[in-house]
Amino acid sequence: MTDQQRTGRTTRRGRPAAGAALLAAVLAGGAALTGCSPDATVEASADQRAGSTPDQLSADALTAVRSAADITGRAGSARAGTELVTESAEKKAVFTGTGGYDYVKRIGRLEVQVPPGAATTGKLVEVLLPGTVYLQNSGAKVPEGKWVKLDVRQLPDGNLVSGGATDPAAAAGALRGAQKAETVGTETVDGVVLKHFRGTLDLAKAADATGGRGGDSLRMGAQTFTVKEVPYDAWLDEQGRLRKVVEVFTFAGVAGSKEAKDQVRVVSTTALTDFGKPVEAAEPPAADIYAMKPTESPK
Numbered sequence: 261m262t263d264q265q266r267t268g269r270t271t272r273r274g275r276p277a278a279g280a281a282l283l284a285a286v287l288a289g290g291a292a293l294t295g296c297s298p299d300a301t302v303e304a305s306a307d308q309r310a311g312s313t314p315d316q317l318s319a320d321a322l323t324a325v326r327s328a329a330d331i332t333g334r335a336g337s338a339r340a341g342t343e344l345v346t347e348s349a350e351k352k353a354v355f356t357g358t359g360g361y362d363y364v365k366r367i368g369r370l371e372v373q374v375p376p377g378a379a380t381t382g383k384l385v386e387v388l389l390p391g392t393v394y395l396q397n398s399g400a401k402v403p404e405g406k407w408v409k410l411d412v413r414q415l416p417d418g419n420l421v422s423g424g425a426t427d428p429a430a431a432a433g434a435l436r437g438a439q440k441a442e443t444v445g446t447e448t449v450d451g452v453v454l455k456h457f458r459g460t461l462d463l464a465k466a467a468d469a470t471g472g473r474g475g476d477s478l479r480m481g482a483q484t485f486t487v488k489e490v491p492y493d494a495w496l497d498e499q500g501r502l503r504k505v506v507e508v509f510t511f512a513g514v515a516g517s518k519e520a521k522d523q524v525r526v527v528s529t530t531a532l533t534d535f536g537k538p539v540e541a542a543e544p545p546a547a548d549i550y551a552m553k554p555t556e557s558p559k
Contacts, residue, residue, distance in 0.1 A: 317455060317500040321441040324496060325457050329432040329470075331500040333363040335535035342370065342425040343529040348513050349521050353377065355424035359386075360539035363429070366390055369541035372424040387541060388427045391473030393419050394544050406550035418480030421509055421526045430477045431530040432502050435494060437466025437478070447495065454503055455496050460489040461507075485509050486523060504531045 315331045318324040332338065342357040353375045361368035368388040385396040387407075394407045402408055412418045420426050440459035447454050463482035467475035482488070487510040495504040506529045514522040 315499045315501070317496055317498050321443050321457055322438060322459075324455070324500060325435050325438040325441045325459065325494055326469075327500055328435050328494065328496055328502040329429075332432050332502045332532065332535075333429075335501055336364055337362045337536060337539045338428070338532040339534040339537065339539070340368070340370065340428040341531045341533070342372070342428070343527075344421060344425050345527045346421070346524060347526075348524045351377075357425040359428075360534075360541065361388070361428040362539045362541055365541070366429075367541045367543065368428055368539070370423075370425050370428075374424060384424055386423050386425070387543060388429070389543065391476045393423060393427075394549075395423065396544075402550050402552075405548065407544040407548050408552065409544075409549050412477045413480060416480060416484045417509075417511065418477030418484075420477055420481045421528060426507070426528040426530055427477065428530050428532065429474070431505050431507065431528065433470045433474060434461055434463060434466045434478060434490070434507060435492065435502070435505065436469035437462040437464070438492070439465070439489070444493070449495070449503070452497055452503070457494045457496065459492060461492055462488065463490060464488075481509065485511050486518065501535060502532055504529070 315334060318327060337360060339360045340358070342355075342359075344355040344357075346353050346355075355372055355374060357370045357372035359368060359370035366389065370386045370388070372384045372386065374382060374384050383397060387394040391412055393410050393412060395410065396405070396407050398408050410419070415422050418430075420430060438459055438461045441457050442459060444456040444458050447456055463478045463485070467478035467482060469475075470478060487508075491508045493506045494502060497503055506527065509526040509528065510523050511526070512518070512522055513524045517523075
């Protein structure tokens with residue numbers, strides 16, 4: 261059953277002040293974006309995860325890359341490290357994060373270190389679910405310890421970059437839209453032999469392949485980013501699991517502009533380790549959710 265079947269028909273919502281202000285706060289190192297989350301099909305049954313026939317890296321480069329999200333999901337869970345570098349003609353900012361994602365419960369948690377100069381400072385905590393992100397320490401007007409809840413459709417980029425990190429499930433899910441893939445070579449990282457692939461991907465096709473609420477973030481990014489052929493590098497192990505992916509997103513820092521000087525380039529890196537180890541992630545209790553007023557922003 262897809263997310264769409266579980267939750268009913270998806271409707272588009274307007275972008276509230278909270279979403280717009282979050283983008284401005286987190287991307288203060290670049291320019292404000294003015295234009296999901298977890299994959300819908302990576303959830304694996306116990307039989308799949310413990311199946312007698314293990315997954316294996318495909319000999320075909322494009323098949324290997326497109327299959328990485330599903331194979332990674334069958335690992336059950338993974339620890340994640342993230343880096344997101346935003347760079348415009350005038351500014352550059354680097355966000356780093358750590359956390360993990362549980363593909364069975366379909367929930368993840370990241371702690372993102374926000375660089376100096378952004379409206380939000382220190383550590384931004386994110387809890388990620390299909391189509392939804394909870395943020396703690398998202399702005400000065402949000403009481404300490406409280407969370408802001410956002411539908412990824414409230415953010416022009418679907419939270420692919422605006423939270424200072426790309427959701428690990430969405431980063432992998434984007435590879436379902438791979439249109440080109442070539443084998444770069446073989447590398448050994450921490451004693452593990454990895455095959456390095458490079459190519460371009462289409463976020464709209466990735467969203468269609470993912471489906472349901474899991475495809476919402478990819479679909480929003482496809483509508484907003486100005487470079488439609490998204491470059492990527494991916495490193496897969498012999499089982500076909502994603503160990504590292506680097507994706508390059510571009511959006512207009514000046515609304516509607518196609519000039520090179522007005523573009524913001526975002527390099528997002530996600531590294532996955534410790535497959536199958538427990539990940540601590542839980543949806544915040546309702547009492548801890550801060551309800552923002554329509555005219556209020558989190559800054």
